[in-house]
Amino acid sequence: MTAIPLSAPDITDAEIEAVTRVLRTPHLSLGPELHAFEEAFASYHSVEDAVAVSSGTAGLHLALLTLGIGAGDEVIVPSFAFVAVANAVVQAGATPVFAEIDPVTLNLDSVAIERAITPRTRAVIIVHTFGVPAQMDALLTLARQRGLAVIEDTCEAIGARFGDAGQARLTGTFGDLAVFGFYPNKQMTTGEGGAVLARDPAHADRIRSLRNQGRRPGGDWLDHAENGYNYRLSEIACALGRVQLSRLDEMLSLRSRAAARYVEMLSEIPGLELPPLTLPQRVISWFVYVVRLPAAVNRDRVQAALHALGIGTGRYFPPIHLQPAFRAARQEAEISLPLSESVAHRALALPFFNRIEPAQQSAVADALRETVAAELG
Ligand SMILES: Cc1ncc(COP(=O)(O)O)c(C=O)c1O
Structure with a gap:
């Protein structure tokens, strides 16, 4: 591949x-x-x-x-x-x-x-x-x-x-x-x-x-x-x-279509949370396609498994307040951002770009399905 x-x-x-x-x-x-x-x-x-x-x-x-x-x-x-x-x-x-x-x-x-x-x-x-x-x-x-x-x-x-x-x-x-x-x-x-x-x-x-x-x-x-x-x-x-x-509007519509295809291909994976395709009062400009893995799944291992298959993924985004550069900031004791931390912990950005082909998305979906199933045992 x-x-x-x-x-x-x-x-x-x-x-x-x-x-x-x-x-x-x-x-x-x-x-x-x-x-x-x-x-x-x-x-x-x-x-x-x-x-x-x-x-x-x-x-x-x-x-x-x-x-x-x-x-x-x-x-x-x-x-x-x-x-x-x-x-x-x-x-x-x-x-x-x-x-x-x-x-x-x-x-x-x-x-x-x-x-x-x-x-x-x-x-x-x-x-x-x-x-x-x-x-x-x-x-x-x-x-x-x-x-x-x-x-x-x-x-x-x-x-x-x-x-x-x-x-x-x-x-x-x-x-x-x-x-x-x-x-x-x-x-x-x-x-x-x-x-x-x-x-x-x-x-x-x-x-x-x-x-x-x-x-x-x-x-x-x-x-x-x-x-x-x-x-x-x-x-x-x-x-x-x-x-x-x-070319922006044309590029944005290619991205919307790619996002819709991911929904079809990924919605059957148990426990996988997909980003909403539509939301009230909003037209989304698809930047990245970020799923949330089931809580019991180890994201590092999923990333490594996909990487071994030639599939690029990203940890979008580690919380800034936990980054070494910001950890020492005076607020540390007071910061409580459990939602940011839990979303960040489970977030995985999948390959996503204007010209991504359905076959490529399908390969990503298959690899993710198998890896998540292996993780969940
Ligand atoms: C939300 C947000 N703010 C700021 C930036 C910084 O932009 P740049 O990399 O062009 O400096 C980025 C991305 O790169 C971003 O995603």
């Missing part, structure tokens, strides 16, 4: 030609592709402006700085998430405060957020985990009542929608700021890259300045209004991103 990777980018001749075209020009950074990509990205989301940055993590960092969040401030984040969410808060000089998730959507739970609020809380980072939109109506109401800024982390959820039929809006258009990421395992990729949507044009200006060494937009190359970063996105990446974005 040929190997089945966990994820794979979907690059066509159109992307290769677009990148090659850039390489034949003298503009490899801060050129026309950047402007065109930002315009197309804003237009896809029906907003005024978008700022491209070098990664999702860079976008989160700049979103926090732009809100003036720093030393002494707390930011509520999920622990069941990719570590960048908490790293960005630390990079901004603030403290991540981990809150519990909803058992169905696996997104931050509004009651848990409320409990985590202290006089130091300035913002909440709402991650649309695995492409499933968070309960944005309740979360926005809570944030408004408690005076918290909302940063949407849309890195896993480009093209998802939340809201009642006819009024649903794209994720990334709800928060004060929204951050996207384009790593190669994402629904669309720029190799490395990210983007930020800002409701306030002043925030967008500030992010443009901070991504470019603190230069004022339109200012001289060697005039720096403040300390900034090199979080620019190259012309090559932007050209790739433009083509990917033009």
Whole structure:
């Protein structure tokens, strides 16, 4: 059997030609592709402006700085998430405060957020985990009542929608700021890259300045209004991103179909919990396909068995508060996130990408069925 990777980018001749075209020009950074990509990205989301940055993590960092969040401030984040969410808060000089998730959507739970609020809380980072939109109506109401800024982390959820039929809006258009990421395992990729949507044009200006060494937009190359970063996105990446974005809806529908096929193939496996295919008020943007193994099954052994058959899997995600990098944080004694821990302990991401073939999914399902049966004896 040929190997089945966990994820794979979907690059066509159109992307290769677009990148090659850039390489034949003298503009490899801060050129026309950047402007065109930002315009197309804003237009896809029906907003005024978008700022491209070098990664999702860079976008989160700049979103926090732009809100003036720093030393002494707390930011509520999920622990069941990719570590960048908490790293960005630390990079901004603030403290991540981990809150519990909803058992169905696996997104931050509004009651848990409320409990985590202290006089130091300035913002909440709402991650649309695995492409499933968070309960944005309740979360926005809570944030408004408690005076918290909302940063949407849309890195896993480009093209998802939340809201009642006819009024649903794209994720990334709800928060004060929204951050996207384009790593190669994402629904669309720029190799490395990210983007930020800002409701306030002043925030967008500030992010443009901070991504470019603190230069004022339109200012001289060697005039720096403040300390900034090199979080620019190259012309090559932007050209790739433009083509990917033009194909996004087609790619998302391939992913939805692959998710539906997994449901058919996996639903008979005893004790295996599948992610919901549909949820009220939501259009899911399928980022990954994460099942929950029966509690009695040893995930490491399942992963090893699938690996031996050439099948890639992932532990999405180990809780951040249990990572060595965060364990020593002052909160340890107070942190109790049993749901995050139990979901994380059982979660297994299966191979999932635009062009995954039914035969490959079937091979994954067969291998998983046999391995789980062997585990359960
Ligand atoms: C929820 C979430 N936030 C942030 C990031 C960070 O993005 P990047 O890898 O582009 O820095 C990722 C994924 O990579 C992510 O899944």
